[in-house]
Amino acid sequence: MSGTARPNRIVAAARRPPRRRPRGVDGLVALAGVCLGAVVAQWWVTKPSLGGGAATVALAAGQLAGLLGAYLAMLGLLLAARVPVLESTLGLDRLLRLHAKLGPWTLCTMVIHALTVTLAYAALAETGALAQFWSIVTTYEWVPLAAVGLSLMLVAGVASWWRIRRRLRYESWWALHLSMYGGIALAVPHQIANGAIFVGYPVVQWLWLGLYALVLGALVAFRFGLPIVRTVRYRPRVADVVTEAPGVVSVIIEGAFHRLPLAGGQFAHWRFLARGLWWQAHPYSISGVLDGGRLRVTVRAVGDHSRALNRLRPGTRVLMEGPYGAFTASARQPGRPVALIAAGVGITPIRALLEDLPPDAAPAVLYRAHDHDDLIFQDELGPAVSGRGGTLHCLVGDRGEQPITASRLASLVPDIAGRTVYVCGPPGFAAVVLGAAKDLGIPRHRIHVEAFRLHPADASPVRREEVSACDGR
Amino acid sequence: MRRALIGAGGAVAGAVAVLAGHVLAGHVLAPGAGPNLPSAVGGAGPSSGPNETDRPLIDGTATGPRVETDYGPVQVRVTVSAGAIVEIEALILPTVHERSRWIDANLVPRLRQKVLTAQSADVDVMSGATFTSGGYLRSLQAALDQLA
Ligand SMILES: Cc1cc2nc3c(=O)[nH]c(=O)nc-3n(C[C@H](O)[C@H](O)[C@H](O)COP(=O)(O)OP(=O)(O)OC[C@H]3O[C@@H](n4cnc5c(N)ncnc54)[C@H](O)[C@@H]3O)c2cc1C
Numbered sequence: 001m002s003g004t005a006r007p008n009r010i011v012a013a014a015r016r017p018p019r020r021r022p023r024g025v026d027g028l029v030a031l032a033g034v035c036l037g038a039v040v041a042q043w044w045v046t047k048p049s050l051g052g053g054a055a056t057v058a059l060a061a062g063q064l065a066g067l068l069g070a071y072l073a074m075l076g077l078l079l080a081a082r083v084p085v086l087e088s089t090l091g092l093d094r095l096l097r098l099h100a101k102l103g104p105w106t107l108c109t110m111v112i113h114a115l116t117v118t119l120a121y122a123a124l125a126e127t128g129a130l131a132q133f134w135s136i137v138t139t140y141e142w143v144p145l146a147a148v149g150l151s152l153m154l155v156a157g158v159a160s161w162w163r164i165r166r167r168l169r170y171e172s173w174w175a176l177h178l179s180m181y182g183g184i185a186l187a188v189p190h191q192i193a194n195g196a197i198f199v200g201y202p203v204v205q206w207l208w209l210g211l212y213a214l215v216l217g218a219l220v221a222f223r224f225g226l227p228i229v230r231t232v233r234y235r236p237r238v239a240d241v242v243t244e245a246p247g248v249v250s251v252i253i254e255g256a257f258h259r260l261p262l263a264g265g266q267f268a269h270w271r272f273l274a275r276g277l278w279w280q281a282h283p284y285s286i287s288g289v290l291d292g293g294r295l296r297v298t299v300r301a302v303g304d305h306s307r308a309l310n311r312l313r314p315g316t317r318v319l320m321e322g323p324y325g326a327f328t329a330s331a332r333q334p335g336r337p338v339a340l341i342a343a344g345v346g347i348t349p350i351r352a353l354l355e356d357l358p359p360d361a362a363p364a365v366l367y368r369a370h371d372h373d374d375l376i377f378q379d380e381l382g383p384a385v386s387g388r389g390g391t392l393h394c395l396v397g398d399r400g401e402q403p404i405t406a407s408r409l410a411s412l413v414p415d416i417a418g419r420t421v422y423v424c425g426p427p428g429f430a431a432v433v434l435g436a437a438k439d440l441g442i443p444r445h446r447i448h449v450e451a452f453r454l455h456p457a458d459a460s461p462v463r464r465e466e467v468s469a470c471d472g473r
Numbered sequence: 474m475r476r477a478l479i480g481a482g483g484a485v486a487g488a489v490a491v492l493a494g495h496v497l498a499g500h501v502l503a504p505g506a507g508p509n510l511p512s513a514v515g516g517a518g519p520s521s522g523p524n525e526t527d528r529p530l531i532d533g534t535a536t537g538p539r540v541e542t543d544y545g546p547v548q549v550r551v552t553v554s555a556g557a558i559v560e561i562e563a564l565i566l567p568t569v570h571e572r573s574r575w576i577d578a579n580l581v582p583r584l585r586q587k588v589l590t591a592q593s594a595d596v597d598v599m600s601g602a603t604f605t606s607g608g609y610l611r612s613l614q615a616a617l618d619q620l621a
Contacts, residue, residue: 029476033483034490041491048543056543124543200539200546200565 017263017356018323020330024085032075035211039067039197042204046196055123062116063196069110070191073184074215076102081218082226082324091326096454100160107157110150110187142190149186156180165455171280188212227321234260236318238272239294241310244376248345249310250287250298253318257293262286264329264352265422265450268322270297272312280305281321283454287348287377288355298376300345325349327450329356332420336446339364339416341404341433343425344374349450350424351377354384363390364413368402368425404432406439417441424450499538529556535619537612539565547608551616558592561585561613567605584609593617 047060079086079099086095122132137143158164159176168176191208192198198205236255244250264286271281282305284297301307327349332338340350340363347367357363365385369375375394385392393412395402409416417440423433430451437447530553539548545567552560563581584606587596594614598606 026476026479029480030483033480033485034487036480037484037487037489038491039487040484041488045492045495046541046546048541059543196541196545200548 016259016261017328017330018084018088018261018266020089020326021085022089025089028083028085036071039071040064042197042201043067046201048196055120058116059120059124062113062120065109065116066113066191066195067197069106069113070187072102072106072109073187074211076106077181077184077215078218081215082222082321083218084222084226087324087326089326092324093450093454094326100455103157103160107153110153114147114150140190141193143194146187146190149183152179152183152186156183160455223321227319230260231319234320236295236320238312238314238316238318240314241312243310244298245373247301248298248374248376249301250296251309251312252290252294252296253320254292254294255318257289257295260323262289262295262323264288264354264356265327265349266323266325266352267349268297268320268324271319271321272309273317273319274312277305277308277312281319282306283322283324283452285325285349285352285450286323287351288380289352298345298348298351325450327353327422327424327448329353331422331448333446337362337364337415337419338422339366339409339413339419340422341366341424343368343429344370345376346425346429346450346452347377347381348424350422351380351384353422354381354388357388359388361388361390363388364416364419365390365392366395366404366409366412367392368395368397368404368429370396370398372396399432404429404436406436409436409440419446421447422450423447424452427451427453530558530617530620532556533620535616536564537614537616540608540612542567542604542608544604547605547612549609549612549616551613551620553617553620558589558617561588563609580606581609588613 043060043064047063048056050057050060076099079095079102082092118133118136119129121136122129125132127135137147156177156179159168159173165173188209192205198208234255234257236253236257238251239254240252242250242252267283267285269281269283271278284299286295287298288296290296299306299309301310338357338361340353342350342365350365350367354363354365363385365381367375367381375396378394381392391413413419419442421433421437421442423430425433430449434444434447434449438444532553532555534550534552536550537548539546546565547563547567548565550562550564551558552562563585566581584596588594588610594610594617596610598610
């Protein structure tokens with residue numbers, strides 16, 4: 001480690017900021033709507049008659065549930081596929097939140113499908129439900145595989161339930177979650193072979209397979225292809241490791257980054273190819289672009305991965321997935337001033353975002369840290385803020401000493417109600433700021449939050465005590 | 474909110490496109506008038522009563538519409554030669570269910586035999602397989618109507 005001396009100078013953040021493309025998102029939403037309408041209409045035409053009593057109504061409903069389950073599964077996969085248009089416009093955290101919200105509904109529809117179809121056939125064939133279940137599993141084409149698939153999906157789903165997920169190591173959860181892909185794949189053939197909307201309609205079968213191919217293609221291209229291409233093209237390596245504060249280090253990464261689409265405030269998943277670290281990728285924000293196009297990430301030691309970074313040696317190869325995130329300067333409305341509010345190491349994306357603000361932006365920056373030693377980037381923040389005609393307030397102390405309330409915000413930043421607000425810190429902190437902003441009448445769409453967690457069930461590691469104190473309210 | 478409207482608009486467009494496709498292809502849009510209704514309502518040609526089958530048939534092959542039954546779709550193709558029904562092929566049968574498979578394997582050949590003997594689709598539906606045989610006979614009747 002090179003100590004606290006800082007030979008590195010921030011030169012810029014955004015070299016080629018990724019474009020927000022709301023029209024592209026609209027197009028994808030319309031496409032999703034067309035698919036949904038087409039599926040439901042095709043089901044309506046091919047469903048059994050509803051006049052045949054409760055059993056046939058249940059059968060029709062069960063078929064619809066199966067189709068909707070498959071549709072939702074594809075949607076969920078797309079949300080997690082890092083599709084660039086969606087990612088740069090909505091941000092990975094929002095997409096993953098939606099993905100997580102969709103999950104339980106998807107699984108419920110699939111379970112309802114299995115149950116109602118079994119019970120309906122049992123009633124039609126006048127057999128017991130269990131006997132019917134067995135006969136369906138053993139005689140329908142591909143249904144045994146689908147049953148295995150549904151079980152896999154249920155295991156993965158339960159692992160994502162926050163009560164369970166909280167207790168799992170991130171890596172264990174991740175491994176369990178992977179079985180979702182297998183589960184979905186196993187369930188595909190039985191739809192094509194047996195589904196009333198497909199039998200006898202080769203066109204529909206091909207279109208349906210085409211949709212799956214599209215989703216799979218997006219996953220392969222954007223989750224694997226793009227990161228590999230970027231890693232090969234940029235060849236990132238560790239250049240240096242610098243201590244910023246007790247327990248906080250900056251890792252400086254060099255590479256041919258001049259073509260990297262990057263905006264201040266974005267993060268990437270970093271995988272350092274060193275002993276004991278290569279098998280896990282962690283999200284860290286890019287806290288600045290240094291001269292020579294080097295990237296800096298700044299990390300607080302909270303667990304095994306973040307603690308090990310200070311032992312990285314220069315030259316270590318790095319794989320990066322990203323940059324991701326919509327917590328960038330392009331999220332503000334032109335002409336409207338901004339307030340940037342950070343707690344602890346949450347200053348990292350805000351540090352980089354500042355560089356993207358125009359010289360007359362007059363940003364108001366609030367930065368809370370537990371004590372003076374915890375304040376990082378002090379020598380950089382002052383010039384970056386004052387150079388843009390803004391004000392910097394460093395609030396030193398914990399939640400009790402430095403509470404963030406509506407009146408406190410208003411006294412520090414008198415015109416805050418008219419600003420676009422960016423918040424970065426642990427979820428508890430973000431929740432407190434969101435509450436205060438609501439009291440000030442700031443509409444939600446003008447507040448942008450980076451809470452350092454990608455799954456709602458994750459406890460943010462930034463300041464554990466703050467999170468637990470907030471949860472235990 | 475705006476995106477919800479876009480999605481809803483897309484859904485309507487998708488549904489209309491599919492329904493239009495079915496209409497253009499001449500499919501039956503209201504499935505399952507009930508398996509024991511004798512008359513067939515085919516998209517092809519005007520509907521006709523079963524007694525019209527004693528009119529002489531034109532030689533050729535005709536494919537009946539796909540008929541949805543509670544166990545799945547049924548569709549048959551009929552071949553007429555020298556004014557007589559000489560062959561009936563089941564193009565689609567509900568193979569998705571244990572009982573349906575049994576029906577396909579056992580009852581459909583018997584149904585075919587009955588029709589070939591009676592030279593008409595106006596035969597009794599097979600008890601125990603009312604759905605499948607009802608669909609079979611309705612598809613057949615509509616195919617015969619095309620050759621009437
Ligand atoms: C978008 C984003 C940007 C971030 N930026 C920064 C930053 O600039 N500086 C910084 O210090 N921290 C940042 N973090 C937090 C950082 O990712 C975690 O502190 C780090 O992954 C903890 O790993 P660990 O092994 O040290 O600790 P652990 O004790 O293993 O993990 C602590 C918690 O971190 C989360 N976590 C662990 N591994 C992962 C992973 N692979 N992917 C996602 N979450 C994981 C889980 O919620 C876990 O409960 C950011 C997080 C996100 C989501």
